Amino acid sequence: MIRLVGIDKTYRVGAHPLHVLKGLHLTVPPGELLAIMGSSGSGKSTLLNILGILDGYDGGEYWLGDALVKDLSERKAADYRNRFLGFVFQSFHLLPFKTALENVALPLYYQGVSRKERLRRAAEHLDQVGLSDWSGHLPGELSGGQKQRVAIARALVTRPRVMLADEPTGALDSVTTQEIMDLLKRVNAEGMTIVVVTHESDIAEQCARTVFLKDGRFEGER
Amino acid sequence: MPESWLELWDVVSRNRVRTLLTISGVFWGMFMLILMIGFGNGLERGMQDTVGGTFTNAVFVWGRTASLPYRGLPANRSVRPSNAEIEALRELPGLAVLAPRNRLGGWRSGVNVVHGSELGNYQVNGDVPEWAEVQPMTFPLGRWLNQRDLDEERKVAVIGKPVMDDLYGPGEPVIGSVLTVNGVAFRVVGVFDTPLGGEDAERVENVVHLPFTTFQSAFASYRDYVGWFTATARPEVPASELEAAMRATLAERLVVHPDDLNAFGSRNSQEEFQKIVNLFAAIRLLVWVVGSATLLSGVVGVSNILLVTVRERTAEIGLRRALGATRVSVVTMILQEALMLTAVAGYAGLVVGVGVLELASSALGEGSGSMGPPSVDLRVALGAIGVLIVGGLFAGLIPARHAAAIEPAAALRS
């Protein structure tokens, strides 16, 4: 599903260029639940942003399915993000003035789906994460775990090829963390390819495979 | 794209305080602009009514006293134009209409006019029919003087409406009735009115007009004498030029030194008219400058708040990009927001402004003194809406550029 061939990334800010990713190779088969582990500042988010086409890279090749993700036009990048990828963030990133249901429906807005159909599909996915009773609530009225579930429903609503989660439990307590992990595992069991970035080993241990990122290189896997 | 407007409505209606703050500047700008234009128009109308109908290119010339000896004639002789001068002046190429006139009594004082047992003091003039081309008049009763009145030296009179109101009881027949001026009887053939108001109306309407010829033969001291000449210039001729030409012609014919400024009095209405025109232009300019500046500051306010908003919404915009929004759709969203906020606020300002003008207008009635009923015309309103749309886009430009520059990866890093 995902194939990285010698991915290189350097941040050029100020006087000293920062070589963050140094020729990464990685293959993620369809349906895998992969964890990317590494200490803070090791380049996990940078890698995930490249996978999410939110950021570019300097060298190598990134294949998403059978499409080479390189020098995409604005339009194409937006389209790939919308149709192929689902994002889950540590800080949820829900729009505070939209209800849970409307937040879930938002990606479909950028597909030009009618409002009625959007809300119908959003309700379906909100139900799948067990929050149909909360669909009319604003994010401010939800707990952290509930917010992340709304975010997961939003990531799934477009039926993407890959779900990308950057420290999805980083802002949650241990009980809620386990609930979210259980949800991710269930979604994975239904066939979704998921890449989780984390620096916690007990998260990584629950994933099918873990790769360790250190100083811009993969150093072993489990 | 009703969907994007719906999405936009979602954003602005859920952020009420911000939205209200944003629109209040434009609202006030528009409101003030409309008010100022409206009252400016009212003022202009009021002043036009006051000077209403007075010719804009008229020249007045009258004989006075010579101050220089000339060709054997002494100084201090009075200068008396005669009927022959009428024909001479008519020959002037720049002249459109010439109306000679005599007046009974002194310059400011009237004479007694008697009707039955009623008596009043009015200006009594000997006039020609052409006077009607200089001073617009309407005739609620009867008619104006005509050429046959002059040719046959008929003893007829046309009186001002206030004269009729003074001398006649309600329902009393006016046309055909007899007035006596200095012992001479005249039959009333018409009552006139003018569009003037205030003092001007009093000066022009408290008048009894007699045929110029009849006047000269009825009152012996005016025989073959013309008190003064009123003329209008052809459209392409400046009134001041005609004034100089009339003075020169009269000076030559009446043997007056060309440099004798005292021999004739004269005046033209163009300078006065020009002053008023300039004043209106200045008021209008001021209104537009101040109003536009107010509106512009409103637009800048919208721009500023949108800019702050874009900064606040960096994460939201990054998220939207991650969910599939293109740069173009983000820019469109900001521009739409700017446009919608300015348009709604401006329209509200327009409606409230026009409403206030309507209220003021009905309170002022037909206007009082120099203030006419305030108003704005459709053209101004449409123009203001156009300015708003441009202003709205303008307001959105800088914030939209900032929004477009947001990198989703950076925006979501937190």
Ligand SMILES: Nc1ncnc2c1ncn2[C@@H]1O[C@H](COP(=O)(O)OP(=O)(O)O)[C@@H](O)[C@H]1O
């Ligand atoms: N946009 C950026 N510009 C410059 N340096 C960056 C940028 N983003 C990340 N970095 C740097 O790159 C390194 C890796 O960052 P990141 O990928 O966020 O690490 P992690 O997610 O593993 O903590 C860090 O040293 C960070 O300071």
Ligand SMILES: [Mg+2]
């Ligand atoms: Mg990180």
